Amino acid sequence: MKIITHNYFETQQQGAKLAGMLKGGEVLCLYGDLGAGKTTFLHGLINFYIPHKRVLSPTFIIVRRYEIRKDRIKYLYHADLYRLENVKEIADLGLSQNMNNKDTIVAIEWAQNLRELLPKRRIDIYFEMKDEDQRFITVQKYG
Ligand SMILES: Nc1ncnc2c1ncn2[C@@H]1O[C@H](COP(=O)(O)OP(=O)(O)OP(=O)(O)O)[C@@H](O)[C@H]1O
Numbered sequence: 148m149k150i151i152t153h154n155y156f157e158t159q160q161q162g163a164k165l166a167g168m169l170k171g172g173e174v175l176c177l178y179g180d181l182g183a184g185k186t187t188f189l190h191g192l193i194n195f196y197i198p199h200k201r202v203l204s205p206t207f208i209i210v211r212r213y214e215i216r217k218d219r220i221k222y223l224y225h226a227d228l229y230r231l232e233n234v235k236e237i238a239d240l241g242l243s244q245n246m247n248n249k250d251t252i253v254a255i256e257w258a259q260n261l262r263e264l265l266p267k268r269r270i271d272i273y274f275e276m277k278d279e280d281q282r283f284i285t286v287q288k289y290g
């Protein structure tokens with residue numbers, strides 16, 4: 148599935164749309180350059196479950212956990228692995244233990260840094276900057 152967005156709000160809307168389709172247990176892996184729209188998309192996705200919640204980029208703290216109540220989904224982990232290149236450091240975060248749990252969604256920016264920890268069952272989401280405002284978003288399901 149390939150989408151083009153033209154502003155911040157359209158990208159948020161796409162995140163919210165995906166949120167409406169998730170059942171719990173999904174791992175969302177987000178890829179794309181700095182400023183490509185990954186956090187914006189997750190802002191929309193998280194706000195679908197928790198309206199008006201301020202969604203901060205977890206760049207410095209690496210992982211944020213949100214408690215949500217939507218059918219069987221109870222937790223959402225938002226991680227940003229930009230600063231972590233060492234697989235041992237990433238393994239120590241314990242993210243893998245939460246992956247594919249039925250009551251949990253895991254969303255990871257810079258997921259390529261997971262390397263061998265990248266789960267087989269996942270949804271890959273690619274962000275490309277077409278120009279200053281246009282973003283190409285491609286969603287692909289694996290496993
Ligand atoms: N179509 C668009 N969709 C999303 N963001 C856009 C769009 N056009 C312009 N922008 C701007 O691009 C920036 C996207 O920032 P965002 O934090 O979402 O990127 P990111 O991929 O998470 O980057 P990082 O790798 O630094 O975490 C914002 O400043 C936003 O206003």
Ligand SMILES: [Mg+2]
Pocket residue numbers: 185186187204227256
């Ligand atoms: Mg970000």
